[in-house]
Amino acid sequence: MRFSYTSAFGPQAFDTRAYDSRVFDTQAGSAAGDFxxxxxxxxxxxxxxxxxxxxxxxxxxxxxxxxxxxxxxxxxxxxxxxxxxxxxxxxxxxxxxxxxxxxxxxxxxxxxxxxxxxxxxxxxxxxxxxxxxxxxxxxxxxxxxxxxxxxxxxxxxxxxxxxxxxxxxxxxxxxxxxxxxxxxxYEHDMSVVGASAWNKLFDETVADLKFNVDGTELGLEAAATLMSDQDRSKREAAAREVANVLGKNIKTFTRVHNTLAKMGDVEDKWRGMPTPQTGRHLSNDVEPEVVEALRDAVVAAYPKLSHRYYELKRGWLGLDKLQVWDRNAPLPMEDDKAVQWDDARKMVMDAYAGFHPKMAELAEPFFTKGWIDAGVKDGKAPGAFAHPTVTDAHPYVMLNYLGKQRDVMTLAHELGHGVHQVLAAEQGELLSSTPLTLAETASVFGEMLTFQKMLAGAKTQNERKVLLAGKVEDSINTLVRQIAFYDFECKLHDARKGGELTSETINDLWMSVQGESLGPAFEFMDGYETFWSYIPHFVHSPFYVYAYAFGDGLVNALYAAYVENPEGFQDKYFDMLKAGGSKHHTELLAPFGLDASDPKFWDKGLSMISSMIDELEAMD
The missing domain is CATH 1.20.140.70 (Oligopeptidase f, N-terminal domain)
Incomplete structure (x- = not known):
């Protein structure tokens, strides 16, 4: 709803990037005592x-x-x-x-x-x-x-x-x-049986999916994470079973996407919105040309980012071609030892405190006052999010923690959201909510602080290599993958204007962005064409995904500014977070000498990732 009253659990409440880039492992309900x-x-x-x-x-x-x-x-x-x-x-x-x-x-x-x-x-x-x-x-x-x-x-x-x-x-x-x-x-009254009802159908369908991998029945979280297992045969078995189950349910997912896209098209027509993306840009308080500059910069960088990195990874894994189950595979030299919860907490809190003691102080209550729900449980929503609730209470963070290094980064990410939401609460209920494009700033910055802390503590070249590769993969999943997702959504909504879309048509649209974004190092198994169907953003909040790329690119540029001129940076950073939704992105970035409307701004952020790939190439 664009004009009627909306309350809690708007799109910005969730961070569910886990569906694609932060897969988890093991069986639901089995992990709490392990970590x-x-x-x-x-x-x-x-x-x-x-x-x-x-x-x-x-x-x-x-x-x-x-x-x-x-x-x-x-x-x-x-x-x-x-x-x-x-x-x-x-x-x-x-x-x-x-x-x-x-x-x-x-x-x-x-x-x-x-x-x-x-x-x-x-x-x-x-x-x-x-x-x-x-x-x-x-x-x-x-x-x-x-x-x-x-x-x-x-x-x-x-x-x-x-x-x-x-x-x-x-x-x-x-x-x-x-x-x-x-x-x-009328639209307000119909909302509960409109998009909201289709969202629930999608959520319940995904929650009920069962995947039989090597004789074990798993939920989506557990099956998806096996695609990042050390054992390549397990990765393949999981990928093929995910494709099998999605294929059997594809009619339901196709109906959900057809209906929601058509509903959006009808509303846009009545409102006179020029594009399906217009409503998202307006709610994000960002100009279409800024989003297009970001999109164009990332697409132009595919060859020097994802294409180049995955060619390196292909060599590290000793393969002629990467399959989809190799994309998130650990490196051969990677230590698969689980990270205990207390160790993860210490890593993140040390990184936050190293930036400024105040940041750790703001994060501490999440651990001590019941503001985090971390375990994987039957029926629990997959992924991770930080929900701000209301300004006279406090945020809550949800994780599905299973002891991976990426889970540590997810903790850092969601705590960043939480700190941001605590600081912005002083703006009051109507001004605290940050547009999606800026809502990722503190979360991605929290990740960057944690990554840099871990990188500085690396004791061997292999350890440094694994950390760098992990950061590059997260950045590719955030920048490259999310922009590819955005392109897929744009194509889907445009195609829907011409009539009902078959599953095969949507599959083809999905595959049209995969080779372009991932590069020639990949082959794509039969069945991968259905993997669009379980990504929640397309259902819950169309065109949300570019906000992740916006946030990652912005933070890369912001962190570069911090390294170049740390004097007084912390105070300006906290002021930015405290502003919540009370200022436009141009006002928030001006104290740092940054301007997101300048196409060169995005190149600066992308260059940071490219330089990490340079270092990885030099290690070979």
């Missing part, structure tokens, strides 16, 4: 239980608050002075906070166990009630966008209201695409 005492969420900071009186209290308050808000302000916004509009915004913000707390609690419970019928019902019921209660609020952005510019400017002269200027500016960017009030209300 130490893995933490679990304590959700009591939100609510004591699903049947707690506080839940009913907040639902009752929300229903009344939304009704009274509409009664007090609908049809009257243009006549308000700055002080009255400020009161209006504060009431809107409080509604957002209470709805967000309810939605966060229900969502976090659900993602702990997506196959639990009680949790699924609670989540669905809460979503339904929030949607119904907040329906009267749909008028707000529509009516604001009908107020004359000079009237809005007069309101914003009020000192307290002035800090909310970014809210008004972002709303008014959507003016050309508004529907009538009646249609906006």
């Amino acid at each position: 130490g005492d893995l933490p679990e969420w304590d959700l009591s900071d939100l609510y004591p239980a699903v049947d707690a009186p506080e839940v009913k209290r907040d639902l009752d308050w929300l229903e009344e608050a939304c009704a009274s808000f509409a009664n007090d302000f609908e049809g009257k916004l243009a006549d308000l002075d700055g002080a009255a509009m400020y009161d209006c915004i504060l009431r809107n913000e409080r509604i957002s906070q209470v709805a967000g707390r309810l939605g966060s609690y229900a969502g976090l419970l659900y993602y702990q166990n997506t196959v639990d019928g009680t949790r699924a019902k609670f989540f669905s019921d809460i979503q339904d009630k929030i949607t119904n209660f907040t329906a009267p609020l749909v008028f707000f952005s529509l009516e604001v966008n009908r107020i004359a510019d000079n009237t809005v400017e007069s309101m914003l002269e009020h000192a307290d209201l002035a800090r909310y200027r970014p809210i008004f500016e972002r709303m008014r960017k959507m003016r050309p695409y508004q529907l009538s009030d009646e249609l906006e209300r």
Whole structure:
């Protein structure tokens, strides 16, 4: 929904890159004792239980608050002075906070166990009630966008209201695409049986998939991770079984993608949006030309990044051609020893403290106060995310920790999100949320700090080689793979305009970006053409994926600026995170002398990865 009220669990709540680049291993439910005492969420900071009186209290308050808000302000916004509009915004913000707390609690419970019928019902019921209660609020952005510019400017002269200027500016960017009030209300009411329902179908289908690999029944997490096992025969067996199971379910996935793409096309047509990507760019507060500059820079760099690296890896593995099950394979000299949870915690916290003690202090409560859920469990959502909840609570981090080096980097990544969300909370509910393009900044920077700390501690050339290769692979998965995914989505949505797409057509679109992005070192097994079907971003948040590439490229340039001129960098960095969504990317990057609208900006970030490949080549 682009105009109606939205609460918790928006797209920025999740970081599910694990589906492609951060695969996990072993069987669900078997790992908790293997890596130490893995933490679990304590959700009591939100609510004591699903049947707690506080839940009913907040639902009752929300229903009344939304009704009274509409009664007090609908049809009257243009006549308000700055002080009255400020009161209006504060009431809107409080509604957002209470709805967000309810939605966060229900969502976090659900993602702990997506196959639990009680949790699924609670989540669905809460979503339904929030949607119904907040329906009267749909008028707000529509009516604001009908107020004359000079009237809005007069309101914003009020000192307290002035800090909310970014809210008004972002709303008014959507003016050309508004529907009538009646249609906006209809879309709001239908949302729970629209995209949301198809998202649930996708989630439940993926959660129920079973993969039989060498006689063992596995879930998706476990099967996918075997594609990064030391044993090549296990990697192949897993890849072929994933392809087999996806192939058997491809009709369902095809229906989901056809429906969601068509729904998007219909909405775009009614709103007059020029491209399927326009809504995402507007919600990200980023200009289309900036995204295209990023996309073009990465595609142009395929030969010097992924093509060159995978040719090196082909040689290290002693193969004539790489197969898809070799892409995330460990190097022959890589130590497969599991990293204990306490060791992972120490690695990340030492790296954070090495940057600035404050960063470690902000991360500490995640480990000590039940803000992390780390173990792999039956029914738990795959991947990893950091969800900010609401600004009068705190974020929660979800992992599926299985002791790999990449799991350590995932911990660093999600803690970066968490630190960012804690710092941005002081902006309040309406200004704390960071556009997706900037939401990855602290997470990727946290990874970079952890990687550099580990690299500095490498005792042998082989250890350094493994670390460098791992970082390059993560960067390829973040930059190259995500831009290839973005191209796939663009092709899919464009093709859907011409009519219903068959599974074979979508498969062909997927394969059209694979060889281009991965390079000539690869062959592609039969069945790999279906691997688009289990990537959640295409379903939950179309065109989300370029935000990962944006964040990785931005952080590479940011880290280079830190190395070149560390004096005062930490203070500027914390100020950037504290700003949340209150500033445009140009304002946030200006203190560092960086400009994402300059095409050379992206080349600077890409050059950092290329230089790592240079070092790897020199080691051979």
